[in-house]
Amino acid sequence: MKWISWLIVVAVLCWSGPASAEVEHVFGTVADAVSGEPLADVRIWADDDSQLSAADGGFSLATMATHLIVRKPGYLPQKVPVSFPLHLTLQPITPKALYLSYWAAASQDLRNHLLQLLADTGMNALVIDLKSSRGDIAFRTDMPLTVEVGAQRSRTLKDLPDLLAELKERGIYTIARIVVFKDNRLAKGRPELAVRTEAGSVWEDREKMSWCDPFREEVWDYNIALAEEAARLGFDEIQFDYIRFPAKSDLLFSRENTGDNRVAAINGFLARAQQRLAAYPVMTSANIFGYICWKPKDQKIGQRLADLAEYVDYLSPMLYPSGFPHGIPGYRNPVANSYAVIADSLRKAALLTGLAPQRFRPWLQAFRDYAFDHRSFTAAEINAQINASNAGGSHGWMLWNAASRYTQAGLQQVIPYGELNLVDASPKAGDSTVLSRSESKPQALPTM
Incomplete structure (x- = not known):
């Protein structure tokens, strides 16, 4: 039996030795x-x-x-x-991005136009829709659930690997936008995962789009698996959008709709995404409501600014002046005060979180106003926002136009502050104050 003991010793050494x-x-x-x-x-x-x-x-x-x-x-x-x-x-990078929407990606002419704009203006980044708010997925994936719910019926990026290779050659920073909980395909294809009305039916928002329940971990894993595919394809950054609850109070979820539960659900999703994406050379970001920069609470949508920063590399508040229909303190009409809206919102966000300005990269408005005087956002308005973002030290900026239609006006060069000719008389370089504030009484911020 002695030889058996020796075999056991040799086996243990062979098993433990290489690992050490x-x-x-x-x-x-x-x-x-x-x-x-x-x-x-x-x-x-x-x-x-x-x-x-x-x-x-x-x-x-x-x-x-x-x-x-x-x-x-x-x-x-x-x-x-x-x-x-x-x-x-x-290598340091400060992204200055245009947005390529889900449907715009299907047009080679429009894609070429955006690439030419990037080259002509010195911009260096592109946000690309991989999953839209309808739940459509722009590229071929082997995830079975996408086939089950019909999410790949209209693929607009059939050449995604080739496009990414071209963007890499051009030195373009690539950001994959993934809309998470607003997902009409998944909610209607798998109604047990959907947000419901008090009567028990699948809820639809004003656009007739249904949402998935942010408490459901099956929904988390579906979106994170898609993010992992984007990371494997070689995107530089994964950007999560609609990481929130619907801004409506009379809806049913799989858990009680309390503030603590909402925040825990959004943080839980981002924490799991952070863990799963850690193995890839990719950064992460989260799009957030502009008003969240001004409020310490979750505003009934689950986004609490100080919490979100723990789980992503960048926070991207949507600071469209038109997106502040109730104004901000000191300004009744944000579209007439584009510089101040961006500057004050970024300053407030930094105070709420204690984060360095480089952790923020805002979305800026490049579309016609819909909330105030319906003005077009031309070079003056766009440059006021860019100037404010640059002066605040943010990690670049992104221009939003839902149809991905941009012109060179306002992009090729920054207009000096003194030439902006805006109502808000944006401050000159180096001036830490915001000039020409409205004389009106500061307005209370709305609930959302």
Whole structure:
């Protein structure tokens, strides 16, 4: 029987030895690729360890991984092979983006026009619809549920890998927009996942679109799986939109509709997405209501600003002046005060969260006003918003036009403050005050 004991010892050594030998202490430094300065708080991620770089850019991990994911807000993410030592550099990026809508993507002429605008104006980023608010998915995916609910009936990005390759060649930062809980296809194809009326029927909003219940983890996993596909395709960033509850109180969900429950659901979705996307060289962002920048509570939609920042790299408030129909404190008419709306909202958001300005990248208005005087947003209005975003130090900006129709006016160069000729008399560079405030009494912010 002695030989059996020896076999057991040899087997244990053979089983335990290689695993121990594979664990390596990986160390190195990370610096800014342009300035050469060391970078602190860079996330160095392996599937069995994760560390933040120190003030001198140094880091060390004990890992069996063959590759590391390296990311920091304000920089392009990387996937790097393990070597000894690792001296990494990260390329800074400040996205200045146009939006390519789901249906606009089907037009080669319109896509070419946007690419030419990016080239002519020095802009460097494109937000691309991968999943629309109808729940349609723009590219081919093997996810069975998308077929079951008919989400791939109208694919508008049949050449997505080729498009991404072209954008990479042009140096364009690519952002995949995924609409999450407003999903007519999934809600009607799987009604047990839908938001319901008090009478028990599947609810529809004013656009006759149905929504999915944000408490349902099946809905979380469906959207996160799609985000993972986008990450594998090579997008630089995943942007989640409609990560909220409908702004209506008399609806039924699978859990009690309380403030704490709503916030926990939205945070839970983003936390799971963060965990699942950690293995990819991709950044994350969340689109949020503009008024959320002004309120510490969730406004009955589950978005609490200070919480959201923990789970994404960037917060993208939709700061369209037309989107503040009740005004903001000090301004009754936001479309006549475009600079102030952006500047004050970003300042308020930073105060509520304690975050650096670089953690915000706002959506700006590039469409006709619908709430006040119905003015067209031309070069003056667009540049007022861009100037405010730049002056506030935000991580770039994105222009929204639902039809993806833009002109070169207002994009090619920033109009100096003194030449804007706006009602709000936007402040000059370096002036930390907001000039020519409305003389009217500040208005209370609405509930949403």
